[in-house]
Amino acid sequence: MRAFVITGPGRAEVQEVEPPAAMPGEVVVEVERAGVCGTDTEFYSGAMAYLRTGEARYPVRIGHEWAGTVREIGDGVDPAWVGRRVTGDTMLGCGHCARCVAGRQHLCADRYEIGVRNGRPGALAERLPVPVRALQPLPDPVDAVLGALVEPGGNALRAVRAAAVAPGERLLVIGPGTIGLLAAMIAAAQGAEVHLLGVTEHSLAFARSLGFTRTWTTPPFDPVQGPRFDAAIDASTGAGSPALALEAVEPGRNVVFIGLSAEPSLADTRRLVLKDVTAVGVLSASGGLAGAIDLYASGQVDPRPLVAATVPLDEAAAVVSGKRRPGWGDAPKILIDPRLT
Known part of the structure; x- marks a missing residue:
């Protein structure tokens, strides 16, 4: 089968590889859509932290946001899975350690x-092996495009839950990328007053096209003299954003960190203590996948406008290198359809 392979920093190609076999407890999914995110571009550039820690090494087959149809099953898997449309969890624990047993x-x-x-x-390939325990069935209203957005949506949903804003309360979302915009959409659907903070006016233009009229840039946004927020979600890659979020939030409320900067991002814990603020870190969509599917299926959240284009595997190298066609506009998400030629 054809698969996209990153062979080293700045080097990638579509290769012919052995198709996966359905191992016991696993299925093989025909991939219909796979999303490209910041983690994938970091693998291409060589900046991904796992490459330095040894948790990942080249060659890498990327793709963790996906949707498709189960085509094969391994021993011990219910035959009813065959033909079902699915997405799934990225994180595959060992299943027997204390963290796994506790649901983490x-x-x-x-x-x-x-x-x-x-x-x-990963899922930038024609077929993907997945443990059946990681699968999430997709209902009819959630097509392949929405299915590929379940993983980032699950991340965003977990961040909104951690922010714990009630209807009418004010939420500051820092970073108008895919996760930040999804968090804004989810919070708005739940009745929150959403404010978005970006680096430039251009970065916020797309957010305003989605109806988010309360947007800020730094400067002139001043977290000390400016408005106070009932919660803040840092979905940015800026090293200074955590400290800014901490200053902007009301005492006694929550700050959620889901973005990662390339360098250490510092926040003064004295401010955390003196403001009695709760800080929450969010890693992965685990625990938020089913909720994101429900939001999409019900129509409460429609993330389709976040998709700029869908391209074949042969264009994946250009996408992960950051190249965009002028006609794609400012929407942040590019999807890959491995079936296209």
Whole structure:
């Protein structure tokens, strides 16, 4: 089968590889859509932290946001899965350590991450092997496009839950990328007053096209003299954003960190203590996948406008290198359809 393979920093190609076999407890999915995210571009550039820690190494087959149809099953798998449309969890814990037993498989020290960690192949390929325990069925209203957005949606949903804003309360979302915009959409659907903070006016233009009229840039946004927020979600890659979020939030409320900067991002814990603020870190969509599917299926959240284009595997190298066609506009998400030629 054809698969996209990153062979080293700045080097990638579509290769012919052996198709996966359905191992016991696993299925093989025909991939219909796979999303490209910041983690994938970091693998291409060589900036991905796992490459330095040894948790990942080249060659890498990326792709952890996906949707498709089950075509094969391994021993011990219910035959009813064949033909079902699915997406699935990226994080594959060992299943028997204390963290996995407690439902925190996404934090398992020995976990595999599809398309990311410990050599588990990703979804930028025609077929993908997945443990059946990681699967999430997709209802009819959630097509392949929405299915590929379930993983980022699950991340965003977990961040909104951690922010714990009630209807009418004010939420600051820092970073108008895919996760930030999804968090804004989810929070708005739940009745929150959403404000978005970006680096430039251009970065916020797309957010305003989605109806988010309360937008800010820094400067002139001043977290000390400016408005106070009932919660803040940092979905950016800026090293200074955590400290800014901490200053902007009301005392006694929550700050959620889901973005990662390339360098240490510092926040003064004295401010955290003196403001009695709760800080929450969010890693992965685990625990938020089913909720994201429900939001999409019900129509409460429609993330389709976030998709700029769908391209074949042969264009994946250009996408992960950051190249965009002028006609794609400012929507942040590019999808790959491995069936296209």
